[in-house]
Amino acid sequence: MAKIMVVDDSKIMRKILTGTLTDAGHEVIKDAANGKDALDALETMEIKPDLITLDITMPVMDGIEALKNIREKYPDVKVVMVSAAGQKSKVLEALKAGALDFLQKPFEKEDVVAVIGKFVNNA
Amino acid sequence: MFDRLFADYLVKTGRLNCDQLDRIYQDQQKKYVRLGVIAVSEKLMTVEEVEEVNQLQALYDKRFGDIAVSEGYLNEEQVSRLLALQGNPFLTFMQAAIDSDIIGAGEFDDLLKEFQKENNFTLMNIEEMKSCQVDRIVPIFVYKEPELVKKLCGVMIRTVSRLIDNHVFIRKPYVEKSVDFEALARQELNGDHHILTAIAGDADDGMMKVAVAFAGAENVSDRDDSLDALCELINCVNGLLATEASNDDVDVDMDAPMAEGNKGKVRGENVLVLPFVACGREFKMLITYDEDYEVVVG
Incomplete structure (x- = not known):
């Protein structure tokens, strides 16, 4: 079981991801609606998440900018992108900035569990 | 997709009412389309030819496709193509409407022609739409x-x-x-x-x-x-x-x-x-x- 943070501007998507990850035995300890809210939350969290699922297209601060900040300030926190924006350039930019994997929406719930599981099942 | 679009047209033009449509949709779920219905829809056989093959089927224990080939109405390649179309939603809709006695087998062609004319579609458009893709x-x-x-x-x-x-x-x-x-x-x-x-x-x-x-x-x-x-x-x-x-x-x-x-x-x-x-x-x-x-x- 891992501690996970879900970042997505869609409340519905946060609920879907939270439900899927919880059903798979993980604990979603925080969610946030954009990159800035996620960074603000990380600053105040005593126990950091093992992994963050991060959307790209979000208002205020997008996922790529948030990813760069997270990798710089919290290098132990793993990040998997979960985004509709699957353009080659976006995927490469995210992987280059330190994301471990990229899941494109719309996704199958089993794929989310499998991809997240690759990185946190030992947590 | 085309089954629903065509059904929408039939309801709007008063050819079907909502109760009839519900019955067809319910029946459609269970349908396995007969090869003869598909052969008519694909314009490879006439309704009369299909009826003749059906009568021969009642006499001999043979498949529709085999009889149609032996009678010279279809070739083996056409039978294979018709078999591949058996799960097509438009054809299952057609089959359900015919089996429920709501629309006659011979009427479908006329209704499709009316639909084509009223919407300014070409014959090729209709054939594409019947693929339901x-x-x-x-x-x-x-x-x-x-x-x-x-x-x-x-x-x-x-x-x-x-x-x-x-x-x-x-x-x-x-x-x-x-x-x-x-x-x-x-x-x-x-x-x-x-x-x-x-x-x-x-x-x-x-x-x-x-x-x-x-x-x-x-x-x-x-x-x-x-x-x-x-x-x-x-x-x-x-x-x-x-x-x-x-x-x-x-x-x-x-x-x-x-x-x-x-x-x-x-x-x-x-x-x-x-x-x-x-x-x-x-x-x-x-x-x-x-x-x-x-x-x-x-």
């Missing part, structure tokens, strides 16, 4: 539009069919300068092209049905959730379009989707409206392409 049907409706818009419409209907309602169908598109909405989910695309993609919903319960199908009943509790789900649907559709476009070196970038929960209008020189019916409710897909638009609320 989204990728072959959508371009018939949006043939005048730029390539990227055609792709966008195709991705939208394919995604709705896959994630929300596999019986989705579209109605004829049109262009307006101002389109009213009661609620709107929208997203702007930038990069090589400037595109607005939006879904306008008229009824709360319709939006709720689509949202529940998309996100699951446990995740949707009110109107805001419904709109949020529609925004996420648009986001997924545009993401798939952007991904496809990037493979052709066309740069498409997406802004965050936005919801308008109050009545308003989308205005532009050419707002393309593609109505589609999902979960029994009509929605309007709105698109502007490389031109200014405004969304006015209130």
